[in-house]
Amino acid sequence: MKFIHTADLHLDSPFRGLADMPTQIWQKIHRSTFTAFERIVDNAIKEQVDFVLIVGDIYDRDHHSAEAEDFFVRQCQRLNEHQIPVYLSYGNHDYQIVSEGVTSLPQNVHVFGNQVETKTLTLSNKETVSITGFSYGKRWLSADQVSGFPSKATTDWHIGMLHGALAQNNSEQDHYAPFTVAELLQKNYDYWALGHIHKHQVLNDNPPVVYPGDPQGRHKNEDGQHGYYLVQSDLSKLKAEFKAIAPIEWCTVNANLDHLQAADIIIKGLRQQVKPGEQFKMIALNVQSTGEMSALTKQLITNGTILERFQEQIAEDDSPKWWPYQINLLGEANLPKMTDLDQEYWDQAAKEVFNQSAMVELVGKLSKYDFIAEHLTEPSMIEELRREASQELGEEDHHED
Incomplete structure (x- = not known):
């Protein structure tokens, strides 16, 4: 059979x-x-x-x-x-x-x-x-x-x-x-x-x-x-x-960037990752700062300018084999300066909130919104939420200064 x-x-x-x-x-x-x-x-x-x-x-x-x-x-x-x-x-x-x-x-x-x-x-x-x-x-x-x-x-x-x-x-x-x-x-x-x-x-x-x-x-x-x-x-x-058999594969690629000129180097590296005969790839690019990145470079990443540059180059291909749909600027989140006690509270709170069981409980409250609920328990989504929360805390502390 x-x-x-x-x-x-x-x-x-x-x-x-x-x-x-x-x-x-x-x-x-x-x-x-x-x-x-x-x-x-x-x-x-x-x-x-x-x-x-x-x-x-x-x-x-x-x-x-x-x-x-x-x-x-x-x-x-x-x-x-x-x-x-x-x-x-x-x-x-x-x-x-x-x-x-x-x-x-x-x-x-x-x-x-x-x-x-x-x-x-x-x-x-x-x-x-x-x-x-x-x-x-x-x-x-x-x-x-x-x-x-x-x-x-x-x-x-x-x-x-x-x-x-x-x-x-x-x-x-x-x-x-x-x-x-x-x-x-x-x-x-x-x-x-x-x-x-x-x-x-x-x-x-x-x-x-x-x-x-x-x-x-x-x-x-x-x-x-x-x-x-x-x-x-x-x-x-x-x-x-x-x-x-999927005709399209979603994937994440990590790259280093410390100045604008590196953009062309990265896109060449991405092209090499897509082998002939492979299925079309939708790529999320995680950019890690390896040096002292300028405020302008960070802004060009976060406002989508560099992503648009990547997309324009790829669109020039007669038959593109991949498409970058997102760029995430990574790096250690600059959390507010904390006392040892505050750090302990943050670590404990993050552990209790950003885990799968907590997300399952949240999903139970959002079940009628299927398009939201079905994604929240993914480990990658949980880690992304934790990272963004850390970054928000760091930005808020920076604005207070």
């Missing part, structure tokens, strides 16, 4: 906050979620998989565009032409009431209803597979859904599809079908196909409990490689292999 596990396609993601770039680059970014799914379909056909699982959030918003829906239907039709079934569930971004017989999807697409249900198929080699899942009928599902999943069926294989998040200590924070790995394992399934978290990760090896992440990172906090999992049977077990 061989199948593809994907989730969180977020077709038609708006990529907010990106502006003032050449049209060809913006079109590449805007089309990236579409391109990623198209590549998944290409690989499903090439690998001759038995079926494809899509675990929630096909679209970026519940009111998605006609273009996104038409594209998804056409890709499913391509799979239909190769007799590849698709099993999908809707998540918290594309939640909807699932009605039987009311669909524009091809006949090879099997949609899970709003209550937990099991669908069964027989493969060409006569093996039987049970797939259990459900679709979100509303944005939040605070109740435990796993309790409604049946124990392993008598079929050869049993797969669970769950768009949800690990349960937190505070139930008020659990809005997305909360679960624990332990209760998943109690069902004795052969594979758990998860969705909702945008970073690919394996929560358990045997049986595999897997988040594939989103196939295309949508902003700087979704950096690194993105793709899907190709799952194959190996005797009595299933093994999952991650496949990177």
